[in-house]
Amino acid sequence: MRRNTLSRRSVLAVTAGCTLVSAGVASVVGDTAQNDDEGISRDSIVVREGTAEETTVYVATADTEGPTAVVVGGMHGNEVAGYTAAGRIADLTIDAGTLVTIPEANAVAIERGTRNDEEGTNLNRQFPEGETPETQLARELWGVVSEYDPDMLIDLHESTGIYAGDPVDGVGQAIFHSDGDDAADAAADAVDYVTETYVDDPLLAFQTGPFSEPDTDPAGLLAHKAARDLDADGFLAETLSTDVALETRVQWHTAIVERLLEGELLLDDADGRSPSEDPVDEEPAEPEPEPEPEEPGDDSADDGDEGPTAESPIARIETRPPSATETILEPGQTVTLDASQSRDPDGELVGYEWCIGDDGSFDEAGETIEVTVTASGDHPVALRVVDDDGSTDVDRVTLSTNC
Numbered sequence: 272m273r274r275n276t277l278s279r280r281s282v283l284a285v286t287a288g289c290t291l292v293s294a295g296v297a298s299v300v301g302d303t304a305q306n307d308d309e310g311i312s313r314d315s316i317v318v319r320e321g322t323a324e325e326t327t328v329y330v331a332t333a334d335t336e337g338p339t340a341v342v343v344g345g346m347h348g349n350e351v352a353g354y355t356a357a358g359r360i361a362d363l364t365i366d367a368g369t370l371v372t373i374p375e376a377n378a379v380a381i382e383r384g385t386r387n388d389e390e391g392t393n394l395n396r397q398f399p400e401g402e403t404p405e406t407q408l409a410r411e412l413w414g415v416v417s418e419y420d421p422d423m424l425i426d427l428h429e430s431t432g433i434y435a436g437d438p439v440d441g442v443g444q445a446i447f448h449s450d451g452d453d454a455a456d457a458a459a460d461a462v463d464y465v466t467e468t469y470v471d472d473p474l475l476a477f478q479t480g481p482f483s484e485p486d487t488d489p490a491g492l493l494a495h496k497a498a499r500d501l502d503a504d505g506f507l508a509e510t511l512s513t514d515v516a517l518e519t520r521v522q523w524h525t526a527i528v529e530r531l532l533e534g535e536l537l538l539d540d541a542d543g544r545s546p547s548e549d550p551v552d553e554e555p556a557e558p559e560p561e562p563e564p565e566e567p568g569d570d571s572a573d574d575g576d577e578g579p580t581a582e583s584p585i586a587r588i589e590t591r592p593p594s595a596t597e598t599i600l601e602p603g604q605t606v607t608l609d610a611s612q613s614r615d616p617d618g619e620l621v622g623y624e625w626c627i628g629d630d631g632s633f634d635e636a637g638e639t640i641e642v643t644v645t646a647s648g649d650h651p652v653a654l655r656v657v658d659d660d661g662s663t664d665v666d667r668v669t670l671s672t673n674c
């Protein structure tokens with residue numbers, strides 16, 4: 272492991288555009304960061320300050336020197352367990368080294384409850400290897416990551432399917448890792464640990480998989496760039512978002528991160544687990560009955576969040592004009608699709624995602640959208656609503672025209 276030699280002051284100097292703010296007291300923009308009584312200094316950095324993309328990076332530095340780890344959540348705004356776990360990990364008590372946590376990398380997508388932002392930009396495709404990231408948000412996040420030059424980067428995601436050596440049906444219940452024996456061994460150890468400790472159903476056992484090769488899809492992932500440009504051990508953890516309670520998925524993510532940090536940033540420990548400020552629910556994972564039919568995720572297959580323990584929401588599309596789905600539309604005619612009659616019996620809806628056409632990508636968002644039909648034929652449209660438990664439902668209509 273390379274030693275982190277970066278001082279906080281150099282981070283301040285180099286990540287222009289980022290502002291250092293206090294995690295609690297008025298200001299830490301001085302020579303001394305706050306030291307809590309556990310021998311950890313805690314700072315934070317605000318990225319994209321004053322914009323809708325504003326998000327906070329939490330930095331914990333232990334008195335004892337050690338490696339640097341970066342943990343990221345919320346690259347995709349509908350992958351609730353990842354950013355929920357990352358938010359807890361930000362408060363972790365470490366014994367050595369530096370822990371940099373970015374719990375809500377894509378604040379806009381999280382606010383919308385959608386995978387991508389309102390432009391449909393997939394944040395986790397904006398980090399090309401050997402090049403400058405594609406968007407301002409990605410550049411600022413990369414500025415923080417590269418300045419801390421981590422020994423390890425862990426990115427937390429969710430998927431609607433289980434990884435089975437081929438990501439066609441999904442990439443859930445897996446830890447993908449960068450090249451090299453160290454990363455492969457650490458991923459294997461973490462999947463064994465989390466499976467033995469927290470997974471009851473053999474079908475939900477975690478597996479490992481290698482990162483995709485450079486220049487093959489999916490490309491532009493933050494974890495890949497950290498591994499290949501910064502020589503970090505890169506890990507991308509994926510839990511199954513469907514039919515598993517949110518708290519269970521959060522527990523899996525938390526356990527994976529803690530295990531990967533063990534012996535690096537987390538040291539003491541009698542039973543192989545590190546002391547954490549964050550109480551972990553020791554209940555084993557319970558598979559939930561009554562799986563609901565799933566909407567396929569988009570082509571990168573790490574999409575979606577559904578929590579079956581809560582009552583599912585009900586998706587409902589209404590059209591203006593109301594007859595739009597029963598008639599042949601004029602070429603170029605615009606139809607308004609309105610999801611406002613969708614509802615959640617036990618909470619509120621936090622996301623409205625639309626898949627226009629049959630490519631399976633829910634890359635439009637909003638309670639109401641307009642669709643102009645130009646190509647001849649039948650055009651399926653699907654609405655996926657997400658509630659505050661992470662449960663989803665899908666409604667579909669077909670728009671037809673003879674151009």
Ligand SMILES: [Zn+2]
Pocket residue numbers: 346347350427428429573574
């Ligand atoms: Zn994801």
